[in-house]
Amino acid sequence: MSTTSILDIQNLSVDIPTDSSTLHAVRGISLELNRGETLGIVGESGSGKSMTALALMNLLPPAAKRSAGCISFEGSDLTHATEQELASKIRGQRIGMIFQEPMTSLNPVYSIGRQLKETMTLHRKVSESEAEKRAIYLLEKVGLPDPASRLKQYPHELSGGQRQRVMIAMALMNEPELLIADEPTTALDVTIQAQILHLLRELQQEFGMSMILITHDLGVVSRAADHIAVMYAGDIVETGRTAEVLEDPRHPYTQGLLECVPGYRGTSQQRLGAIPGIVPAMTGTISGCAFASRCPRAADICKTDTPPTKALQQGRYFVCHEPNIQTPENTANTAREAANQTPEDSALKKGEPILTVDGVSCTFMVRRGLFGKRKPLQAMDNVSLTLNKGEVLALVGESGCGKSTLTRTIMGLQKPDSGSVTLNGRRIENLPPMERARMIQPIFQDPYSSLNPRKTIGEIITKPLAVHRIGSRQEQHAQARRIMELVGLPTRVFNSYPDQLSGGQRQRAAIGRALIMNPEVVICDEPTSALDVSVQAQILNLLLDLRDEMDLTYLFVTHNLSVVQHMADRVAVMYLGEIVECGDRDQVMTDPKHPYTHALMDSALSISPGETVPDPGLAGDFPNPMNRPSGCPFHPRCPLADQQCREQAPGPELIDNTLVQCWKAKTSGSQLKS
Known part of the structure; x- marks a missing residue:
């Protein structure tokens, strides 16, 4: 362990016995973290990222077995520490951890103050008042008002x-030397994500911490991490300085992940690269390269021989046989040529308005x-919106802005106080529910909770046909199998249950169920936010293909701006129940008129190594x-607000073919840039 290192892991493995075999969750990895630096660990779900972090502090499932050459932390080998020493001196005191879902990590029956103070009083001999002062200080540092x-x-x-x-704040109560952040921004809005990462960087510099950042978001790791480790099937397949790995990836898996990211290398509305299949469960005897079954360059040797570790320079290595080497540029070109599609080809000609929202409150x-x-x-205030035949309209905004209420109103599930929703020239409330369901269908965010766990995939997909009494049972099953083929779902899972499918397969089943009635409008409510970047790429490609094949129209609700850039024809920005800006995608995203839209675009984390x-x-936060x-x-959050903004609500104004509600719309761009 060098003098600059705070953490040195050598040959760490985690095995979990199962009924039939042993799951090799982590397979002999080695990592080193320097003082004051951030290590980003990236990879798909099931790669072993979180298991690696939990193994450092021995917070593994009871049956799991950890082995390692050493886990040297500040010169002490944690593999020799007793459970009592780990609990009293390491966890929560010298090593802090931020978990992915704060609502399940915080105790719902204890106050915030009690939980913060206990974190300190359990590890240090301090009084309640001292712990309270520390808690107030840290809550102020993390930006909580009052x-x-x-x-x-x-x-x-x-x-x-x-x-x-x-x-x-809780993780920092005892001034840890090492902070482990496990997907700390996954479920957050783009503005909150940027604020949290910005905050972590500031606190890291102030307290001199080292940090391990676990994420599947390559945009996040490109901005926040000094070094990156790419994990696949429990192994580190590539590591090095962040800029070097992301700008010149050498392992096919790293290249594949980058090609799955919308907007990577400046592409938009083209088919994304996709990694077929899922991360395998590493059980039993392992031979060859774990990635061989999904690798486009795999040779016979990859399936039989363990790949060698190849060092490029100090701290930069990858694990691969390197058959038929391709540069990232060639890989990208091959993917684009295979797609045989340009932005002009994929964007349908705009048709007549199919859905109109007029003054809805x-x-x-x-x-x-x-x-x-x-x-x-007031969830919505005088919202007006038009959706044209064959287009993708993206609806973006922070949580609580009214997006869900708007989509429920469009589907006829929420009656507005005033205004109207018109679908194909007919008011939505005048359409019989069965006819309305045939014309407009939703795809929800979490396919696991939106699919009935007690029904087979075949029953789930055929259910709309059964409800509408379309065709015989045999005809319904035949139609379901055709839809499954269309959405890329193997017919062998027709009699499987949702928990037997991967996340991407479940989302394909949800898409199949939505499309089996051949709707005219599909509302996509965050359809990829719960998915890995590789599965997200498959689903986005599928949605664009289906739009062309079935002449669909999408209202795409999302907070992922790179997905908006890839999918949308037009963008509507919503804030506190109002549409504050709406226009052509490129116009809104490259030259926003409203200060809120400007802040959203500034918060987007594209893959830009070296940028902060x-x-x-x-x-402040989103208002109540x-x-x-x-x-x-x-106006309470706007850097340009003046007395007029505080007293008078602006009306809609058309500027450069973009509809904006802002007193400063004509000058906001130049003012904010300056």
């Missing part, structure tokens, strides 16, 4: 971004507390819709 009052609140009273900030009456008075919450995590420049600001709803 931190003292937060101590009395409970986790459910905070937003997702606020809960994640509390988790960061919606208010809910919400009770605060058991005995509180009912107060109005952007600061969105937004003051029950306490709607006066004037322009964005």
